[in-house]
Amino acid sequence: MSADKKDIEEGLSFRPKFNEEGLIPVVTVDAASNEVLMVANMNAAALAETLRTGKGTYYSRSRGKLWVKGEQSGHEQKVVEILVDCDQDCLVMRVQARGGQCHVGYRGCFYRRVKKGSSDQLELVGRPVFDPKEVYGESKDD
Amino acid sequence: MSADKKDIEEGLSFRPKFNEEGLIPVVTVDAASNEVLMVANMNAAALAETLRTGKGTYYSRSRGKLWVKGEQSGHEQKVVEILVDCDQDCLVMRVQARGGQCHVGYRGCFYRRVKKGSSDQLELVGRPVFDPKEVYGESKDD
Secondary structure (H helix, E strand, C coil): HHHHHHHHEEEEEEECCCCCCCEEEEEEEEECCCCCCEEECHHHHHHHHHHHHHECEEEEEECCCCEEECCCCCEEEEEEEECCCCCCCEEEEEEEECCCCCCCEECCCCCCECCCCCCCCCECCCCEEEHHHHCCCCCCCC | CCHHHHHHHHCCCCCCCCCCCCCCEEEEECCCCEEEEEEECHHHHHHHHCCCHEECCEECCCCCHHHHHHCCCCCCEEEEEEECCCCCCCCCEEEECCCCCCCCCCCCCCCCCCCCCCCCCCEEECCCCCCHHHCCCCCCCC
């Protein structure tokens, strides 16, 4: 194993590895329940803002800009801790999240599961916690 | 909102969206503790194998082939359920995992966190649970 690989995997320097698009995937987890709320991306600026403000801030590829979660909906994320994986190309961010975190109206984005014994059918496992139309109007932008 | 978008977000058909490389990211979570163990990719064949066998099976970009987690180490994953997110481009797989799931020797890959108040220093939050040299020799291949 190279010294560099060993340093990345076992060292205590934070050296996040952004992909060819300049992004690192982030798994955002409810700090209380450990439920996975969402998976999104940060660029270097979004990560720096998240560390500076303590609020979950991402990079939106579709909108081409930084995106403070909850800016529009009020459903923001207070960062509890940020974990990094062995090869430092993925983050887990544990947050205290206010309200539903998924724009469809659920607490998190993973509100359906593959039905037992099926490969093409889903079943609901979540319950809606807010009405997206009330919160976002027609835009659904955060 | 288009009928197709509504169907993807709110329907009960499983229509996983693979990216331009033919991959979908998978967040693998310990079904007992909800701890995020690892983040990896599946292609369509890996997903089909996972559904068929009930064992966590991924696609390794570096090796260019399917990879049954624990094939070499014995640290395999029994699938409990597979959740899909709103836009169906990411999975959460809840598993019963045998032994350490990270090749560095920890239960999961996220054994370090960014130190409070720092943007470049990490601190350990995990404890090693096995010796990679004993389990993998020099290969560290699963």
